[in-house]
Amino acid sequence: MDHHHRSCRHACWGWVLAWLALMAACSAENAASLPDGARFHTVECPQPNIAGFPELDFPAGVQCGTLDVPEDHAKPDGRRIQIFVMRARAVSATPRPDPIVYLSGGPGGAGSFEIASMIRHGINADRDVIFVDQRGTHRATPRLGCPGWEHFLYDALSVPFTADSTTAEDAAAIKACHDPLAATGVDLAAYNSTQNAADIAALRVALGIQSWNVYGVSYGSNLALTLLRNHPQGIRSVVLDSVSPPSNNIAETWWQAPASSFKAIFAACAAQPSCAAHYPNLPETFTATVNHLEQTPVIWRVTQASGPPVTVNIDGFAFVYTLITQSEHGDASNIPKLIAEMAQGNAQGVASAYLAARGPEAFIGLAGVGLAMGVFCAENADRTTEAAALATAKAALPGFPDRVLRIQPKQGRLFTDCPIWNVGVAPPSVSAPVVSDVPVLILEGAFDAATAPAWVDLVTPYLKNAQTVIFPFTGHSVLGKSTCAPSIMADFLDHPAQPVDASCAAQITLTFSAPTPP
Secondary structure (H helix, E strand, C coil), X not given: CHHHHHHHHHHHHXXXXXXXXXXXXXXXCCHHHCHHHCEEEEXXXXXXXXXXXXXXXXXXXXXXXXXXXXXXXXXXXXXXXXXXXXXXXXXXXXXXXXXXXXXXXXXXXXXHHHHHHHHHCCCCCCCCEEEEECCEXXXXXXXXXXXXXXXXXXXXHHCCCCCHHHHXXXXXXXXXXXXXHHHXXXXXXXXXXXXXXXXXXXXXXXXCCCCEEEEEECHHHHHHHHHHHHCCCCEEEEXXXXXXXXXXXXXXXXXXXXXXXXXXXXXXXXXXXXXXXXXXXXXXXHHHHHHHHHHCCEEEEECCCCCCCEEEEECXXXXXXXXXXXXXXXXXXXXXXXXXXXXXXXXXXXXXXXXXXXXXXXXXXXXXXXXXXXXXXXXXXXXXXHHXXXXXXXXXXXXCCHXXXXXXXXXXXXXXXXXXXXXXXXXXXXXXXXXXXXXXXXEEECCCCCCCHHHHHHCHHHECCEEEEEXXXXXXXXXXXXXXXXXXXXXXXXXXXXXXXXXXXXXXXXXXXXXXXX
16 A cells, blocks of 8 residues: 555656646736636645544645635626635546546535545546635635634534524624624625636636536535536536535425435335334324424433533434434434434433534634525525425424424524625526536435435426436435445446446445344
8 A cells, every 4th residue: 555655656746747837837827818817826735634633634646726716706806815726636547538626515615624535435536636615615715714603503502402592692603703704805795606606617717627527515516506507618517416406495495305304214214124113103203202302302411532521402403403414424224213212211322413413623613604604695595584484394394393493404593694694685597497418417315314305306307418316225415425426426427428327326225223222
């Protein structure tokens, strides 16, 4: 292994010099020939990437740079910002000529969070892969983080999450983030999908790429579709992983995703004799437990491997949110067991999972909250009403308490926070259908609790050369969860006009956890 890496370093050196020469040429090019005067500059990849997490460091051979773009592409002579770019060379000695651009989800996630794991997963086997920290995210300039608000959320697992007092604290934390950012002169209304897509289009030209393939996961799929609609030039093919369509107002429909996930999980349990025997009447038990916890939250003390014990407050929303994260991160096998234990008053499993879901404290402040708020508010919440969102949620989960359904399952209190963020309303064009004959591959998990599989049907009528692969027993963000998905994606990228061989997806199985013996 070490010898291979040493050999690769020597073999890669010629490519590195060529890549740097290309970037220098791009940077020296007359700015007028690039979109909105965009300029690309090579920079040294910062190490460590995130202190204390060496597994997230940039792998050897990755090249980094920044793309200078207008904050508002309609004002090319106005304020400038930078997005952060990483390029991983193909492992193959005979790489394909068309690279992949990888668009992260969130919104507010960043390619710098994912590049190391995706390279380990083999995404750059045959093609160069370009990762991006989108505007406002981790290594972009400026980074629009909200560490105070994130600290509030980090600590909020110890209080009743649906309480009015928690809503008030949330609003105060959002305001405390918004006001100083706005005072710096940042145009918060410019952090949206339209501007984001213009950045990515400018990046292709700045890097001198004639043709590339676009991969987008979760919000990245929304961005990929926006790019395909607004800037189709140079797009050879598109892979949409866990589709979040621009035409779907997610602030209004978000509870459809957990509802369909739970329904699929309960059906899978009922079809597995041992699971059905251990956990009868699972849907009814689940709904009754959500309602009971909303009336009478459970307070549970969790002992951590390091650090002091943490008191966890499990109300109806906290319980549901925990199960959503279990499904999202590929551990749906435990969901029937967690429901049964919680119904019996044993909160240890749920409390531990809820605590684990908040992630490391070191990550606080690294996400691009400003991009998330710009997208979710202007493009979604500010284009509908809280009443409409509640009605849609109640149609999806009619037995759930209103206090639970008034909170968006993944982004919290948008209808409280968006008036504070105050970025206006996006034009109707942001949700226009994306009509294209570019080949598109859609990857979707049957257990996806963040983007509903049914939302695929909102985009496929307009994509003339689309094909969809559903992955059974699989949650959100399919590509990173198996060796099957990368092989299907590689097959598609090699022959985008042909049907993929999806037989490996049909072989995915899941065994639900049995109850812990007394």
